Amino acid sequence: MEKKKLSNILTLGFALFAMFFGAGNLLLPPLIGVQVGSNFLMAMIAFGLTGILLPFTGILSVIQSGDSFNDLGNRVNKNIAVILGTIIMICIGPLIAIPRTAATTFEVGLKPFFPELNPFWGSLAFFVVTLVLAIRPSKVVDVIGNYLTPVLLILLAFLILVGIVNPVEALETSKFTMMESFSLGFIEGYQTLDVLASVIFAGIIISAAKAKGYNDTKSKTEVTIISGALSAICLLFVYGGLIYLGATSGITDTAIKRSDLLIQISTNLLGHYGLLAIGLCMAFACLTTAISLTSAVGSFFSELFNKKVGYTAVVIACTVISFGLSIKGVDEIINFAYPPLAFIYPIVITLVLYIVLFGKTIKDKAPYIGAIIASTIIGTLGLFKLLGLFSESTIKTLNHIPFFEYDLGWIVPSIIGFGLGFLLKKK
Structure with missing residues (x-):
């Protein structure tokens, strides 16, 4: 594989990983591990189905249909495509996913260091950065893939490897049956919103691949699929590692707040440095996801209204709504x-x-x-x-x-x- 092509695949693959890997992806797996204990492998398989395999399938479905979600939806019905696309964009945009990224960044990345900080100011700073970087969609993929993701992966890999080599506690016998563990992992995977996001992110990655010169169907498909496979491998390592960290954390309180659990695990493994590492991980993970989702919302709705409402106006509206909801926690x-x-x-x-x-x-x-x-x-x-x-x-x-x-x-x-x-x- 030529050097330039490999570099492009790494950029696109890391960008796709960062788009998928946001607040829920970091918060959900540890609590699953706490709940299922020794059945962590079964839960990991189930979570991987809805959190990795199905999102990758979503990318494949768009590639088979054309260049965007509209092409996929039109395989069934044009009106269904519009309705379904609108619901998806609202869910992965200002209603759930984007507000959650800011709330998580505050609870894990800022509050431990600034206990008196009001969530209003934390979210405001987060969305100012998001708006500045999302306002120029052509730069989104390169900024995420080249700069933000490598730092995120290095920090996460270090935390997980320390937890594998030196677990806090041994695995405890699970109170869940195998089927209950599978069901929990599968349904919790819904909360990543990655299947919904995959049919939208596919269009962003395909557009980025075409911008890098892969315009014919064969090369565009090859680069997109390999990039998707790279992101899937990264997600599998991170999800599996985080579920294992939860299962070996020694924490038995399943009612613990997800953000508190993540902070406690990282602190138990690395002390104050663990707290700093997980704070940086959360900031990078949530910021990359918020930028890509805000950009996707802006593109989708500006096209839906035939450019009568501009991309910038939609992005600003999405940011304001998300900011208001993020303060809920x-x-x-x-x-x-x-x-x-x-x-x-x-x-x-x-x-x-x-x-x-x-x-x-x-x-x-x-x-x-x-x-x-x-x-x-x-x-x-x-x-x-x-x-x-x-x-x-x-x-x-x-x-x-x-x-x-x-x-x-x-x-x-x-x-x-x-x-x-x-x-x-x-x-």
């Missing part, structure tokens, strides 16, 4: 996020999986629409369940749907919907 944002994610995730996973598995052989739209309708119904039922709108008897009835009690009820209905759509179209 990490745990409140994460708890708020569960219901909308329980609704949207099955739909996006269904779209991504079926396009990758059957997109080259089945061109008709009916099977994909059937699968998405089925997943939407299950997603709605899951949303109502989380909101407490169902009685216990209704929930027991719904649990007859395969895997519904593990929040994976969309799997079998989506297969049935896909099959019915295929047969109806054929007839």
